[in-house]
Amino acid sequence: MKLYNSLTRTKDEFIPHEPGKVSMYTCGPTVYHFAHIGNLRTYIMEDVLEKYLRYTGLDVKRVMNITDVGHLSSDADTGEDKMLKGAKREKKTVMEIAKFYTDAFFADCGKLNIKLPEVIEPATGCIDEFIKVIENLIEKDYAYEAGGNIYFDTSKLKQYYLFNNFEEEDLQDGVREGVEKDDNKRNKADFVLWFTKSKFDDQELKWDSPWGVGYPGWHIECSCISMKHLGEYLDIHCGGIDNAFPHHTNEIAQSEAYVGHKWCNYWFHVLHLNTNDGKMSKSKGEFLTVSLLEEKGYNPLVYRFFCLQSHYRKSLVFTWENLDNAKAAWDKLLARIAKLDKNGEVDNAKLEELKRDFVEAMDNDLNTSLAVTALYNALKADTNDATKLALIADYDKVLSLNLIEEAEKLNNAEEPAENDEFAAKIESLNAQRAAAKKEKNFAEADRIRDELKAQGIILEDTAGGTKWKRV
Ligand code: AMP
Ligand code: ZN
DSSP states (O other): OEEEETTTTEEEEOOOSSTTEEEEEEOOOBTTSOOOHHHHHHHHHHHHHHHHHHHTTOEEEEEEEEBSSOOOOSTTBOSOOHHHHHHHHHTSOHHHHHHHHHHHHHHHHHHTTOOOOSEEEEGGGOHHHHHHHHHHHHHTTSEEEETTEEEEOGGGSSOOOOSSOOOGGGGSTTTSTTBOOOTTOSSTTOEEEEESSOSOTTOSOOBOOTTOSBEEOHHHHHHHHHHHHHOSOEEEEEEEGGGIIIIIHHHHHHHHHHHSSOOEEEEEEEOOEEETTEEOOSTTSOOOOHHHHHHTTOOHHHHHHHHHTSOTTSOEEOOHHHHHHHHHHHHHHHHHHHTSOOOSOOOHHHHHHHHHHHHHHHHBTOOHHHHHHHHHHHHHSSSOHHHHHHHHHHHHHHHOOOHHHHHHHHHHHHHHHHHHHHHHHHHHHHHHHHHHHHTTOHHHHHHHHHHHHHTTEEEEEETTEEEEEEO
16 A cells, blocks of 8 residues: 655555554544544544555554643743633633543544544553653753753754754744744754743643653653554554644654654645635634534534545535535435345455455555545446445445445335325224224225225225235
């Protein structure tokens, strides 16, 4: 499989460090608010990547953090602390906020068929690891203390900017959104590993450390949580494109300074979901959630389908019109699948031949848009329905759209609706006929029998009552 690697800026053949096994790390949500559907685009595409790696026979171990503390990277961060802001907004403690929005995130993942990683670790569960790694970085002279905080010294690295061609000027105060001045830093790009003194001093959660009571910086959590569960060699690190700099750049800096060798081989970045007004952002406060899609009557899987229709390395524009187009395509697709006849033998040779279409698309840097085309091609293919259904079930191990179950629902939903109404009408006429017979109004009873017969229904008077059947 070829995968675009932000580190090499090319599509590289994916070769795991240990044959047959994949270690994969995902930056998890900052749990001060609901995830927006932009965040969830990233998680959907990461889910597809994991499932496709499994589909090809690899054994994947995946780890994700939950940022419940420590999303600050220096005193240069502007505005308020996000977790505190969430807690104040809802008059709850930071941990209550974290629990509530972590559960909400899991619920959203469930609705979108996003499999949760094997290991999910909140940052607050790893304080000892952070301290251990920071102590080691200080020992090796990669970190220094200034103004009560511990900073990583980026000037100690041979190369710091790895993903993009950021220049020092880009880090000038006020140039990049969210950057103010932090006089403690030796170099502009330095970042905080541990805070003890900060303008965000009203933090609720603080821990004892060799440098005083404080809390971790944002970047250290992902490095430590990844290394704790996946060791010193990581195959794939994922996240949205906004994480490439500074978050992932800083993760590489501190992880490689700590382990003393290359840490992660493949960096998988998902481009953003935008609205016509620009990037969707949690901190702006106004954003689209899965619950909102549901309130408006959309099946969340329609949103997953919408995401799969385009490539993860292209930014995607969300409009209701675009979502409606995806819904129309989804409805048509399900209707076609619903018509397939389950009976019959699967033609395995044909199945393997047709599957190549799908595998080729996915092997080419996870081209889900072409994989969806492969799905349509399977429906059009010159083979029997059983083989088509087997192909759809096979692709759906990766696409996770519940295609067969959803199509089945369609079949079941239509019939009872029609049947129920029909049966109720007959039962009502039957009851009227029984009443007429009781009143010895045989003319009326016969009239009802004839009316039913005209509708293709025959009545049979039995000892147990009157039964009806279609002619
Ligand atoms: P956060 O909860 O803000 O830490 O973000 C969770 C994930 O969503 C990260 O991988 C981000 O890079 C990603 N992300 C943030 N905004 C967007 C967006 N508009 N579109 C796609 N992914 C996003
Ligand atoms: Zn991260």
